[in-house]
Amino acid sequence: MGLMCAIEYGSEERAAILALARQGVCQSVMTGSVALPDVEQMAPFLQPQRASFVTLESIGRLRGCIGSLEPVRPLGHDILHNACGAALHDYRFQVLEAAEPIRISVSILSPLQEMQFTSEEDLLCQLEPGKDGVLLQSGRCRSTFLPVVWTSLSQPEVFMKELKLKAGLPADYWSERVRVWRYRSESFAEAVERPACE
Structure with missing residues (x-):
């Protein structure tokens, strides 16, 4: 599925x-x-x-x-x-x-679907606001937002910053170790x- x-x-x-x-x-x-x-x-x-x-x-x-x-x-x-x-x-x-x-x-x-991207900008371009739930992980830090969260965080940049903060990471954090999955x-x-x- x-x-x-x-x-x-x-x-x-x-x-x-x-x-x-x-x-x-x-x-x-x-x-x-x-x-x-x-x-x-x-x-x-x-x-x-x-x-x-x-x-x-x-x-x-x-x-x-x-x-x-x-x-x-x-x-x-x-x-x-x-x-x-x-x-x-x-x-x-x-x-x-x-x-x-x-x-x-x-x-x-x-089911979770792991995303492939070359940079944070590439990731942001791939996200579908209003549809994608997103799971972010970097090392032991992990967090998710359900698709409904797009109603209050409608911009991909803001959505991702808040998701990183929820994971205990700085809002401007980025690393090659970042893994992201999407789901509906x-x-x-x-x-x-x-x-x-x-």
């Missing part, structure tokens, strides 16, 4: 994915962990190994975001695992409380904020 170019999940599948993510968030908040069901008992579209991100917003601001960049478990398990992580283990935020209003969004990722994602979200556990 290459980069996504079309919608893969229908409205019923999206609703089921969002409901599963909310179940994972609530169970994690209430019990401190999440139970992973038998793969055979999950809907067929949740059984293939896929990478996903679960993002929480509260009062219109980021409240947690945890994800996987490579497919290492069935999609249903990955969503539950990342829902728990977003609620309890995002180091940038306090543990989520049951009464906090949240809006959940889920992104399903295509299909993202969808709940309509409104609701308490984490109702």
Whole structure:
């Protein structure tokens, strides 16, 4: 499978994915962990190994975001695992409380595709704003931005500078050791904020 170019999940599948993510968030908040069901008992579209991100917003601001960049478990398990992580283990935020209003969004990722470039300028010319998710790595420093980040960082130069800062690198950093992968994602979200556990 290459980069996504079309919608893969229908409205019923999206609703089921969002409901599963909310179940994972609530169970994690209430019990401190999440139970992973038998793969055979999950809907067929949740059984293939896929990478996903679960993002929480509260009062219109980021409240947690945890994800996987490579497919290492069935999609249903990955969503539950990342829902728990977003609620309890995002180091940038306090543990989520049951009464906090949240809006959940889920992104399903295509496989990573390593990019080939001769310079940072060449890399910037190849990026497709609004479409590409980007993973940057240099040595032990690593960070990613989902495609949705282009809505707030629309210029490739600014996008890449912020990605480097997120990785703990200087904004003007460049090295022959830099490796970059791109990917696409299909993202969808709940309509409104609701308490984490109702």
